[in-house]
Amino acid sequence: MKLQALLPLVTYPDPVAPHVGSNATIVSAQLEAELHALAVNADIPPVSNALSKFLLNTPELIREANARSRRNGEDILRVVTDEAMSAGVKLVTDRTATSLPLLGDLAANRARYFDFVLIGWEAANESTHTLAEDVIFGSGRPVILLPELVQPAAFDHVAIAWDGSRVAARAVADAAPLLRKASRITVLTVTDEKDLPEDDPGARLAVGLRERGLPAEAHAVLSGGGDVAVTLQENAVQRSAGLLVMGGYGHTRVRDFILGGATDGILRDLRLPILISH
Template identity: 55%
Template sequence: MKLMTCLLLTTYPEANTVKIASNAAALARQLGAALHAIAVNVDIPDVSNALSSYLLDLPSKIREVEATSRKYGKTLLEAVAKEASQGGVTLSTQEITAPPALMGDTAAEHSRYFDICLVGWAPDNPSARVTAEALVFGSGRPTLLLPDYDDVGVVGHVVIAWDGSRVAARAVADARPFLELASKVTVVTVTDEKPLPGKDIGERLARGLIMRGLTVETALIQAGSRSIAAALQEHALKIGGKLLVMGGYGHSRVRDFVLGGATEGVLADLRLPILLSH
């Protein structure tokens, strides 16, 4: 059965860069997956009255913003189509609309019909972060955060952030398509962040992955004065990791206020592709 990936493209108030097109197509090609790209365009309700229309020409401004959003969406979809064609990736596209406050939730609802969600991330794009949060906690699917500013490359070395928790186990299961392609897997456990369910939890996971035919190493690290997100990402990059797999901690209804430290950290400062699963 062919894997189906879904790329959610943000267009308002900040749009993804076209780099997401090449990265998404590259990931889909490596996975042998089909790609469905969705441009999420804004639909602003008209709440103007006679006075606001006279003084501010609010309806005209709303139409202008919506037109800009659709223009960004069209540009991004065209870029994805070009990259998919060049890479031999099966592609389908879609445009949807949503009010500003519901763009992330609408993206999450549409992504539930696919296997893996893809979303671009950039440090100066809060819209991409909002979409990523909504997908992680509302889609029911693993969400792959892709840097908007750099090439993903070949995902040959997969790093697993492992603490023995339910969400970490869910993330490992969801990462199976990437693990099957990996030439190397490293299981990393941070030992000074919180109590762990055992001293050998990394080795236990590694043994199970080795029995499945994977090449696996383990590592114990300490965060020290760094955030756990920084510690995990820095170690992954140090050992040549191309993808970090980790559980997403948080609560969907209050995700703006209750996010786990590692989840908050990577959403604020992404340094490599990260697969988050809740």
């Protein structure tokens, strides 16, 4: 069965940068997946005639904002098309539009029909942060976050952030297609951050993976009271992992995000490609 990956593209107010298309095609080639690029455009409704009398040029400003969003969408879709052609990745492009508060919800709903979701994360683009949160917690599908300053390397070495929890187990299951292709798997367990369900859950997972024929080894790491997200990412990078797999802690209710510490840290400071599942 051929995998399918969705690439939702923010077009308003700040469009994603062109490198998102390049990174997504690199990962799609590694997944041997068909890439579906979706421009999620803004559709700002017109204000009422009564209100527009008090707001100078409001109808024209709204028309220009909607047109700018569509132009941004077409620009990034052209970039993705060129990158996919160069990489030999099969590509399907599409466009959709909705009101600003529902952009992330629309992307999350579309994502439910795909095996993976690829999201380009940019530190200075809050729209990409919001999109990532909406899709992670609303789609039920695994999301691979792609940082702006790191070109994805081969996912030959995959690190797993493991604490024995339900969401961590879900992430490992969702990452199975990637784990089966990896030549090395490192299970990372932070042992000084919270109570764990057993003495060495990382070692237990590594044994289970090896029994399935996967090349896994476990490492206990210490945060030293620092940021758990930084600890996990730094250990993954130091060990030359190309991808970190982790569970997403938290939930969302009408844009009120309550995130676990590691999840919040990842979404604030992304240092390598991360597959995150909720």
